[in-house]
Amino acid sequence: MLETVAQAVINGLLIGGIYALVSIGVTLIFGVVKIVNFAQGEFVMIGMYLSFYLATQFGIDPIASLVVTMPVLFVVGALIQHFLIRRVLGPNDMPQIFLTFALSLLLLNLALMLFTANYRTVHTSYSDEALHLGGLYIPVAKLIAFVVAMILSGALWVFLHTTDLGKAMRAASQNRDVATLMGINPNRVFCVALGIALALAGAAGSLLMPFYSAYPFVGQVFVLMAFVAVVLGTLGNVMGALIASLMMGIAESLGIQYVGADSGLLVVFAMLLLTLAFKPNGLGGGRAR
Amino acid sequence: MTKDRRQSVLSNASGTGQILSKRQSRRKFLLKAGGAVAAGAFGAVPLRGWAADPVNIGALYPTTGGMAQIGVGCVAAAKLAVEMVNEAGGIKSLGGARLNLIVSDVQSDTTVTRTETDRLITENKLSAIHGCFASALTLIASEVAERAKVPLITGSSSDQLNKGRTYTFTPFARASQFAKAQLQMAKLVGDKPKVAVIFENTAFGTSTSNGLKELAPAEGVEIVMFEPYSAGFTDASPLINKVKASGANALFSVSYLNDLILIVRTVKQVGLNVAINGGSGGFVIPDFYKNVGKLAEGLQGVAHWNHDMSDDAQKVNAEYKKRTGDFLFEYAGGLVAQTFMIADALERAGSADPQKVREALSTLDVSSGYAAMAPGGKVKFGPDGKNIYGHPVGVQWQNGDLASVFPKDDSRAPLLKT
Numbered sequence: 001m002l003e004t005v006a007q008a009v010i011n012g013l014l015i016g017g018i019y020a021l022v023s024i025g026v027t028l029i030f031g032v033v034k035i036v037n038f039a040q041g042e043f044v045m046i047g048m049y050l051s052f053y054l055a056t057q058f059g060i061d062p063i064a065s066l067v068v069t070m071p072v073l074f075v076v077g078a079l080i081q082h083f084l085i086r087r088v089l090g091p092n093d094m095p096q097i098f099l100t101f102a103l104s105l106l107l108l109n110l111a112l113m114l115f116t117a118n119y120r121t122v123h124t125s126y127s128d129e130a131l132h133l134g135g136l137y138i139p140v141a142k143l144i145a146f147v148v149a150m151i152l153s154g155a156l157w158v159f160l161h162t163t164d165l166g167k168a169m170r171a172a173s174q175n176r177d178v179a180t181l182m183g184i185n186p187n188r189v190f191c192v193a194l195g196i197a198l199a200l201a202g203a204a205g206s207l208l209m210p211f212y213s214a215y216p217f218v219g220q221v222f223v224l225m226a227f228v229a230v231v232l233g234t235l236g237n238v239m240g241a242l243i244a245s246l247m248m249g250i251a252e253s254l255g256i257q258y259v260g261a262d263s264g265l266l267v268v269f270a271m272l273l274l275t276l277a278f279k280p281n282g283l284g285g286g287r288a289r
Numbered sequence: 290m291t292k293d294r295r296q297s298v299l300s301n302a303s304g305t306g307q308i309l310s311k312r313q314s315r316r317k318f319l320l321k322a323g324g325a326v327a328a329g330a331f332g333a334v335p336l337r338g339w340a341a342d343p344v345n346i347g348a349l350y351p352t353t354g355g356m357a358q359i360g361v362g363c364v365a366a367a368k369l370a371v372e373m374v375n376e377a378g379g380i381k382s383l384g385g386a387r388l389n390l391i392v393s394d395v396q397s398d399t400t401v402t403r404t405e406t407d408r409l410i411t412e413n414k415l416s417a418i419h420g421c422f423a424s425a426l427t428l429i430a431s432e433v434a435e436r437a438k439v440p441l442i443t444g445s446s447s448d449q450l451n452k453g454r455t456y457t458f459t460p461f462a463r464a465s466q467f468a469k470a471q472l473q474m475a476k477l478v479g480d481k482p483k484v485a486v487i488f489e490n491t492a493f494g495t496s497t498s499n500g501l502k503e504l505a506p507a508e509g510v511e512i513v514m515f516e517p518y519s520a521g522f523t524d525a526s527p528l529i530n531k532v533k534a535s536g537a538n539a540l541f542s543v544s545y546l547n548d549l550i551l552i553v554r555t556v557k558q559v560g561l562n563v564a565i566n567g568g569s570g571g572f573v574i575p576d577f578y579k580n581v582g583k584l585a586e587g588l589q590g591v592a593h594w595n596h597d598m599s600d601d602a603q604k605v606n607a608e609y610k611k612r613t614g615d616f617l618f619e620y621a622g623g624l625v626a627q628t629f630m631i632a633d634a635l636e637r638a639g640s641a642d643p644q645k646v647r648e649a650l651s652t653l654d655v656s657s658g659y660a661a662m663a664p665g666g667k668v669k670f671g672p673d674g675k676n677i678y679g680h681p682v683g684v685q686w687q688n689g690d691l692a693s694v695f696p697k698d699d700s701r702a703p704l705l706k707t
Contacts, residue, residue: 004534011526018523036298036372086686117357119547121580128584129395130558138524139558212523213547221523256527262490264527 003135008257016249017146021204022222023198023229023241024153031236032173032193034087035096038225039104041219043073043198047205048214049115055209062122062209063144066171069202074079077198078191083193086187103174112215119213127210130154139287145207152203156196162237163273168191173236187191231271244283247271312659341384344641345578346371346631347391347409347439349420349430356423359574359620363422364392365613369605371629373659380632384638388632395421395430401428401495406433415439416641417631417650420618424450424464424493431457431615440647442630444593444623446569447496451673458650458674460630460663461593461623462681468500470591470681471566472508474695475539478564478589478706483513485537485563486545487528489520489550492507497568501541513537520544525551529559539564546571550580557584564707566590575615578689585686587707589694594623594663595682597701598693616690622662629660630668664699 022044029037047069054065080103088095126140142171160166172179172189180186205214206223212218229248233240248268255267348367351360358553371390376447379385392473393409395402402421405453409415409435417440421427424447434441435456442448443457446464450457463471475482487493505512518528529552532540540563542552551569554595556563563586571577572590596606596617605625609617617625635641636650654669655661660666671677681697685704 004530007525007530011524011530015524015526112353112357116361117355117552119580120577121550123582128554128557130560132560138558139555190637213550216548221521253524253527253530256518261487261516261528261531264372264522265519 004257005254007136008253012137012250012253013246014139014142014146014249015141015151015253016246018204018208019222019229019249020153020242020245021149021200023226023233023245024156024238026223026226027141027198027230027233027236027238027241028156028193029197030230031075031238032169033081033085033089033190034173034176035089035093035100037197038100038134038223040096040197040201041106041221041223042104042107042111043076043201043219044205044208045111045214045216045219046076047073047202048209048218049111049120049205050179050202051206051209052120052122052214053268055124061124062149062206065146065209066206069206070199071201073198074195077196078199081191081194084189086190108216108219115214115216117216119215121213124208124210128281139211141210142170147212148207153238156200156238159196165189166190185187228268228272232275232282234282236282237282240282240284244256290472294389295549298578308596312379341379341386342641343387343389344380344383344635345389345391345394345413345415346628347413347415347418347420349393349395349402349406349409349426350420350422351426352394356397356426356578359422359618360394360397362574362613362615362618362621363624366609366617366625367392367419367628369609369612370625373605373608373625374628375634380635381551383637383641386635386641388628391415395426397423397426399425399429401479403433406430410437410439414641416635416643417442417622418644419443419631420626421445438647440634440642440650442619442627442650444627446593447628451675454674456647458630458669458670459681460627460644460670460676462664463675464497465500466502466679467569467591467681468497470683470695471501471568471589472504473543474566474591474683474704475510475541475564476508477695477704479538482510482539482564483537484510484530484541485514485516485535486512486537486541487514487516487518487532488542489548490517491520493570497543497689498541502577518548520548522548522551525555526559528552529555529561532563533559537563539566541566542570543568544571546577546580548572549577553581553584553588564589569593569619570604573691574618575683578638578686578691581635586688587705588686589704590686590691592619592682592684592691593679593680593681594619594626595691595693595699596622597681597690598664598699599666600660601659605659605662626659626662626668629658629662630655633658 026040050069051062051065054060088099115124128136129140168184169189229241229244233244251267251271252264256264351365371388375387379387380655393405395405419442423431424445427443427445431441434452442457447464448463486498488498567590569592573592578585606617633648637644638649656667665678667678668676682693682699684691685694694700694704
């Protein structure tokens with residue numbers, strides 16, 4: 001009994017780490033640039049395909065391919081900000097919504113065209129291995145993914161709180177006009193924010209590749225969880241999104257174990273509604289940081 | 290001896306439905322053309338007498354969208370089948386008329402299927418149609434074909450296709466028959482099977498798993514867990530955790546490809562010792578092994594067709610493999626047989642008229658040749674369009690290949706206990 005609960009919590013935490021990477025990206029973009037990026041899941045998909053081809057064509061381990069996917073997606077993010085999003089930032093939200101939504105559809109269908117609908121899997125020596133501790137097991141690939149995800153989240157936290165650029169980013173997110181008056185170039189800050197967010201999505205893709213299959217629609221699976229985590233952890237709050245993602249992973253896992261295998265999401269959404277009823281601004285207490 | 294020629298020798302030896310090499314067909318063509326020219330010179334026969342009008346066969350498959358993966362393979366097989374019929378001399382009772390395949394993409398979408406079927410029928414003079422792989426799409430296409438009075442032949446397994454239709458023919462096992470075969474296989478690999486059934490909460494998952502639940506008591510199989518799950522999950526661990534807690538020694542998973550891949554890999558990680566039966570669909574295509582690798586070894590499934598179950602099937606498989614690099618999978622193989630059933634019907638009808646073709650299909654009765662390439666090797670349609678001899682074939686992944694293992698008459702390899 002206790003063992004089953006412990007196993008369910010472990011399973012939830014491990015997958016929660018992946019949700020965290022996606023949701024931190026979404027919340028960072030929302031916090032800093034004040035737009036909702038509907039295409040975030042598609043960048044996870046791109047990260048996965050990049051890792052897949054690096055692994056199959058050049059024999060690079062999917063997790064090691066982080067050093068390629070993250071910089072590539074960082075540049076893509078900065079370019080998207082500079083050439084697309086910058087032009088629609090204004091008092092009206094609609095063009096921004098349409099822009100990121102269109103981007104999502106475009107990337108989805110491009111992927112279908114280029115990669116076809118086939119599932120692509122990479123086999124690594126550790127893909128199907130697990131550490132066994134007593135009656136519990138911890139899949140190696142997911143453990144690595146979790147640890148790297150936590151390191152990346154921690155690094156982002158340190159970046160936002162100790163570096164000038166990080167502080168400028170937080171300043172721009174708190175009040176764009178005042179930040180501009182203080183000599184901060186908003187477009188530059190936004191470019192970096194988009195870049196970091198997409199790099200995290202790329203990282204999620206690389207970390208998923210040893211244990212999950214890549215296919216054009218794969219991003220949609222993760223982006224739904226990411227949006228819930230972003231709202232649950234207060235919009236724009238990086239730490240909130242991280243904690244909410246881990247909580248959701250655990251709630252989903254326990255829900256499947258004790259409510260029903262088709263009720264995992266039910267438990268997650270019940271948690272979301274209850275949180276919003278008592279803390280309308282999310283767990284972060286309404287503070288975006 | 291060149292590969293081509295060895296092939297033609299092989300097919301000549303079997304005596305049924307030959308795959309003619311290009312050289313032979315060219316020779317035949319020259320003979321006929323020469324004859325026609327000679328006849329023309331004497332003014333006895335009109336010059337076009339030897340070149341009968343081609344017979345149009347419609348093929349409805351999803352070649353784009355979510356089901357494209359399988360749909361594209363189906364089209365490749367459909368083209369191969371038509372070439373085989375044509376190279377063997379076409380439809381002789383229609384003066385050697387060639388089959389002309391008209392492919393239409395139904396885009397994995399029910400609405401598109403309706404309009405595309407309608408368009409295909411109204412814009413072309415069709416003698417018969419085959420399609421669409423996914424039952425949900427075939428149900429719609431068969432409604433449209435029924436109204437237009439064009440016979441449709443399909444490998445889709447939904448039992449609904451046999452209700453209230455007179456133009457739909459299903460030469461292969463029905464969904465309700467799959468469950469029985471799965472349960473019987475479970476008894477063969479374990480003495481007291483305790484089965485966990487997990488299924489995605491869709492129409493496909495629910496109907497298939499309910500069949501298992503209903504038949505289990507009669508087959509003496511105990512079901513210890515019966516659990517729907519949300520299709521397209523991110524993590525199979527919680528579900529497998531539950532299977533482990535149930536104490537099952539066999540696992541039936543009614544899932545599409547991606548979920549099944551995750552389930553199989555997670556079972557290995559947990560170190561759970563269960564006999565897995567992955568059903569049909571995504572489990573019996575080459576892609577499953579490509580994604581799962583060695584973990585697939587020993588896993589069982591069921592199919593309405595398999596590439597090694599008869600000599601004819603193996604012959605077609607060899608040709609398909611040469612063209613695409615993969616073995617001929619369930620659905621694609623079945624539709625090669627279907628094309629030959631249509632050819633047989635055209636031959637006996639002596640007419641390209643769809644209603645006469647329907648009459649001929651309803652009296653089809655074959656037990657040899659490519660048209661009889663079904664488990665059991667016999668095809669004869671009952672009044673509901675069902676093949677009265679139809680039954681599924683049990684399969685198992687062995688050494689990277691999908692081997693037929695059940696029932697005895699169709700098996701080419703022993704069912705391994707794993």
